[in-house]
Amino acid sequence: MGGSTKPALAKATGLSVPAVHKMAASLVDVGLLYETGEEISSGHGRKGRVIGLNPTFRTAIGIEITDLSITGIVLDFAGQVHQEQVIGLSSLRPDHVLATVIRMIQDLQEAARELGPIAGVGIGTHGIAEKGRITRFPGNPDWEPLAITSLVQEATGLPCRLDLRIYAATVSELRFGRRYGFPGPIFYFNSGPGNGFATGIIIHDQVLRGANGLQGQFHHLHMDPQGERCYCGSFGCLGTLTSPQAIQQQAQEALTQTGVDSALRGLPTVDFSSILAAAHKHDKLARHLIEDACTWLGIGFSHVINLLNPSLIVIGGAYAEGGEMILHAIQRSAYRYSESHLLQNLQWSLSTLNHNAAATGAATLLFDRYFQ
Numbered sequence: 392m393g394g395s396t397k398p399a400l401a402k403a404t405g406l407s408v409p410a411v412h413k414m415a416a417s418l419v420d421v422g423l424l425y426e427t428g429e430e431i432s433s434g435h436g437r438k439g440r441v442i443g444l445n446p447t448f449r450t451a452i453g454i455e456i457t458d459l460s461i462t463g464i465v466l467d468f469a470g471q472v473h474q475e476q477v478i479g480l481s482s483l484r485p486d487h488v489l490a491t492v493i494r495m496i497q498d499l500q501e502a503a504r505e506l507g508p509i510a511g512v513g514i515g516t517h518g519i520a521e522k523g524r525i526t527r528f529p530g531n532p533d534w535e536p537l538a539i540t541s542l543v544q545e546a547t548g549l550p551c552r553l554d555l556r557i558y559a560a561t562v563s564e565l566r567f568g569r570r571y572g573f574p575g576p577i578f579y580f581n582s583g584p585g586n587g588f589a590t591g592i593i594i595h596d597q598v599l600r601g602a603n604g605l606q607g608q609f610h611h612l613h614m615d616p617q618g619e620r621c622y623c624g625s626f627g628c629l630g631t632l633t634s635p636q637a638i639q640q641q642a643q644e645a646l647t648q649t650g651v652d653s654a655l656r657g658l659p660t661v662d663f664s665s666i667l668a669a670a671h672k673h674d675k676l677a678r679h680l681i682e683d684a685c686t687w688l689g690i691g692f693s694h695v696i697n698l699l700n701p702s703l704i705v706i707g708g709a710y711a712e713g714g715e716m717i718l719h720a721i722q723r724s725a726y727r728y729s730e731s732h733l734l735q736n737l738q739w740s741l742s743t744l745n746h747n748a749a750a751t752g753a754a755t756l757l758f759d760r761y762f763q
């Protein structure tokens with residue numbers, strides 16, 4: 392989120408230069424914008440002073456909850472991440488998750504306060520988020536609804552908003568990801584490190600919201616009636632075949648139940664990252680597991696292509712660590728099952744954001760009210 396000059400803003404918005412001057416002056420007065428002191432060319436050989444979002448106007452704490460870990464960041468008003476923490480979850484009980492989140496917010500509060508007034512805490516969670524409560528959570532079928540926003544507010548004194556992790560991550564992709572200039576639809580896939588992944592849809596620079604705010608449940612596309620039970624209560628969901636945790640389990644089963652020769656056998660822990668790394672080195676078992684998962688994912692993507700006719704598909708999260716190998720394996724399968732006319736002009740990309748995309752997106756949503 393770099394700065395811009397007033398003539399450049401006038402050109403981008405269609406407003407007159409005097410109108411932009413007036414508007415910018417009032418936003419500088421309230422502290423939302425500031426003049427950076429830098430000067431850049433604004434055309435016709437003239438230089439213009441750069442104005443940008445004032446990083447100290449407000450800060451926000453962003454939290455991502457997955458079934459493996461909690462990630463927390465401090466974000467300034469200009470979109471810069473200042474501090475990050477990741478804590479592994481030793482239990483998926485609601486009281487443990489809540490206590491870990493509150494402890495992390497309390498740790499980050501001081502760093503946030505040093506940067507500027509804190510706008511609040513934004514949380515993006517796996518599972519189902521409804522009206523400030525987490526009502527379903529992957530990995531814990533006995534999860535009791537957790538009124539997390541009111542409990543966090545009570546414990547920290549900070550306003551708190553809750554969204555789906557995927558909504559927050561998609562907002563992050565839209566605001567901080569690579570700019571493509573596509574009108575859309577853009578289909579964004581983001582896998583967490585454990586049992587959950589989901590998808591977001593961007594159309595005309597807006598992230599789509601479903602009627603109940605529960606869009607993008609790609610994890611629960613039904614694939615196999617005879618398949619394993621999913622945490623949603625159904626059977627054979629796409630996530631039961633392809634989530635990083637499912638692949639990890641498949642690897643462990645193959646290693647313990649067969650005599651397969653694999654580099655994974657010598658590792659102290661076999662996680663999704665190590666399986667991806669082994670697949671890159673052409674380990675036969677790792678390669679087979681990843682390609683199998685990508686075939687299922689490609690079938691899932693073909694349904695999306697046929698339904699949505701997207702202009703761009705972005706792969707983010709844990710799967711993006713696999714780079715071009717993952718992208719090509721998913722594409723091969725998706726192209727096999729999609730209507731060929733819909734593949735013309737379709738582009739694919741790996742997300743350029745790192746693992747804190749959802750926490751950053753959850754935090755930046757707290758700044759929206761200052762622009763309304």
Ligand SMILES: [Zn+2]
Pocket residue numbers: 610611621622623624625628
């Ligand atoms: Zn499911």
